[in-house]
Amino acid sequence: MNNSEYRKKYEQLVSELKKVSLFGSCGSVLGWDEQANMPPKGGEHRANQLSLLAGMGHQMATSPELGDLIGELEALKSFDDSEEPEAVVISEARREYDRSTKLPQTLVEEISKVTSLGQQAWIEARKNKDFSAFQPWLEKIVGLKREEADAIGYDGGQPYDALLDAYEPGASTAEIDAVFTAFRAPLVELLNEIADSPVKAEAALLERSYPIDQQKEFALEAAAAIGFDFEAGRLDIAAHPFCSGIGPGDCRLTTRYDEHHFPGAFFGTLHEAGHGIYEQGLDSEWYGTAIGESASLGIHESQSRMWENLVGRSQPFWEHFYSRAQHYFPTALGDVPQVKFHQAINDVRPTFIRVEADEVTYNLHIMLRFELEQLLISGDLAPADVPEVWDEKFTESFGITPPDVSQGCLQDVHWGHGLIGYFPTYALGNMYASQIYNQAEKELGDLGQMFAEGEFLPLKVWLNEKVHKNGRRYKANRLVEVVTGESLSHEPLLAHLRNRFGPLYNL
């Protein structure tokens, strides 16, 4: 009786959770469309639409009926193993319900509307290199995110924890701070060694003419080869590339093309395809529940960075793909030996733009943002002072100073979109990627040899089974433990960087 009652209520919960996800996924279509298609004058109406959906979605996710249902299920059954899938469905429903109910409806709607408009303001401000046009929006957004942090609550006096938790459930500012601190010194040491190396990559090769139509075809070919299913997804253009998993059978990648910058669209597409392969690998039977959702943004990023960097910038990958590159770009690459191309795509040097950064300096870009975001949220940094402090700290870390805000603090979409607490997940992703990749190699054998023969599916299928199919059964750090037997560490990433760049730079 107790059990059949549990079963009935559990099915009811799943059906409610699916409805919440399904409704949320309507907003995802509108969000994707806003970036990929929406005509400029549609911005205000879109902001109104998204704000309405956000409000209604929030209402749905915080309905007393849903809360009661979760409470009843908690009372009806206690699980011996809290990592059993149904136990996780219920406990994660509880975690999300509690998080949502802490946020007042008005705040949710306000954040949705302000960030939709803020993002449009950011686009203009970046284009015009005019921070002052964005500053009032950043002020509003930081204010709202501080309200959000207060509403959610946090232990130990770190409001940033409350924001971080939305993207990386279970992670803490202190834990990330510790791993970043341990990572920084050896990273800077490696960077200095590379800077002192007499070897210089001919990065200018990548600025030759790479016709955009061919870039697109090549990117599509490579994304399909690593396992992204284009029957269940597509690739479009957006100012700021992203991947949006609309729902089962529908995942949207975006990228941007620059005729005179080959790596942007190509590695950007591999990156987003990595996200997309994760989304496509989620178990649609569990759609709407934690088991059918990604574990965290850090794990998400581990998948994108793995395909972009560990695979896409590896020597064996180009063993297979370089002749295709020369086929698509005979003028630009016909006279370029593979080894020179490979050096060029692995050129390490301090640059201004995070999304174009090499694998080594990338992590420093994240550390800068992590530091500034904490200051903004604690109130120790006023939004008005961001450009100055950005430039100062950037110069300290990189030895170069951004010529303008579009190459400095206005380069990223995140803040205008209200995504504060998101950046650190990128660096976590780099670390997780190396940890997971090492394990895959242990279990599958020489991955490089497979790539050289154009075989990418063994790795993809392994990731499907070991990582994707688990959904959010485990929190990120626990998932990495389950998959690799080891907890979060910067060391495998550091080892990878030394292994890759040591030989390339004769260190």
Next chain:
Amino acid sequence: MNNSEYRKKYEQLVSELKKVSLFGSCGSVLGWDEQANMPPKGGEHRANQLSLLAGMGHQMATSPELGDLIGELEALKSFDDSEEPEAVVISEARREYDRSTKLPQTLVEEISKVTSLGQQAWIEARKNKDFSAFQPWLEKIVGLKREEADAIGYDGGQPYDALLDAYEPGASTAEIDAVFTAFRAPLVELLNEIADSPVKAEAALLERSYPIDQQKEFALEAAAAIGFDFEAGRLDIAAHPFCSGIGPGDCRLTTRYDEHHFPGAFFGTLHEAGHGIYEQGLDSEWYGTAIGESASLGIHESQSRMWENLVGRSQPFWEHFYSRAQHYFPTALGDVPQVKFHQAINDVRPTFIRVEADEVTYNLHIMLRFELEQLLISGDLAPADVPEVWDEKFTESFGITPPDVSQGCLQDVHWGHGLIGYFPTYALGNMYASQIYNQAEKELGDLGQMFAEGEFLPLKVWLNEKVHKNGRRYKANRLVEVVTGESLSHEPLLAHLRNRFGPLYNL
């Protein structure tokens, strides 16, 4: 006191109506995306999304609170002039609310489900030229639409009126029947004269190679020239072309390209741009209320057919645009004199497919469907007998017999989609277009001379002011009276057809 109470309630109503429209417009984005972008495997998830939104939207539009608000406003104020905008906002809110609440939720859901499946059955049946596979669905759909008509109610024993009213508010079967009857004989006479003319257009010119990229550029150029604002809209590809006005500042056109059929995409784009110019001309201050919405499908079609045919297939239009056509298609049109091209795009001959029909025969296609739909809804024609009756009546009207059902009664998407009562609005649109166009010419002077000089904005701006800005302040037939001083008539359309095709065919 009474007045301030009215004001407060009125603002509340407007806010509720805006919310209903805003919510509906989210579904429009998903609907557009389904046709323009969605990857094949996303179909099931999209159906789930749309069904959820439809259900929630219906709930919103039939909420007792909305009904109470309308009732309170009706009690608080009676208007001397029922065509005053605020009076119309309230009376149209009442009309729509009553229409929605008359439909039981179960019927709405059943129609939604059956027409979704019916459409899929139609696609297969048309492909296989197999009416029997569609027949059970048509039976179900006709049955449900008869139930719908009964639920809505109708005066004077014509259930078809109740269906028509959804697309052409205020129109009646009898009125349309009268005007179609008056139109038919002179139309057939004109068609016979054209058939007997020794002049034959070289329509094969239009089947030469017209590269798709150039078709697209040319279509974009022409649509922009007639006044479609691409800062507030875009043009994409869809299997079944349509225009979707998402909301203020955002209107989506779609078309389809065939390298060997020039008119399809070009006139299709002008047609959809005509719809789009109407949508863009709606007063965004009144968004969500009847004053900010289009008057009817007939008026909508008057705008699309005006730009497609009265403007786009006119001699002066090509006086301006033919050199551009030759610029875009030097191989196909370099050796073709303008007069031959103009004859080709105005080729009149009986054909099987409505959407490819010329301006003359098009109306006969509609009359056939109007007749059959009434018989289906009155119960005097069994769905099983549709193919036989279709072919018989088609042969009577056109002198040719469809070789199979895919070119006969299965050619259109409408019935499988449950859109019964929709077809007559196409022919009404043709008539309204000529009436409105004549009035524009009376007020603006020689439009042809303007077109020849590439000046299309005077007509567009006049339509904005006279037609679009009124929204649904007036019902369609009343709007045409207000704009032109005359009521619905086939005579201006007939005169236009004689004026255009008389000279072309030496009649």
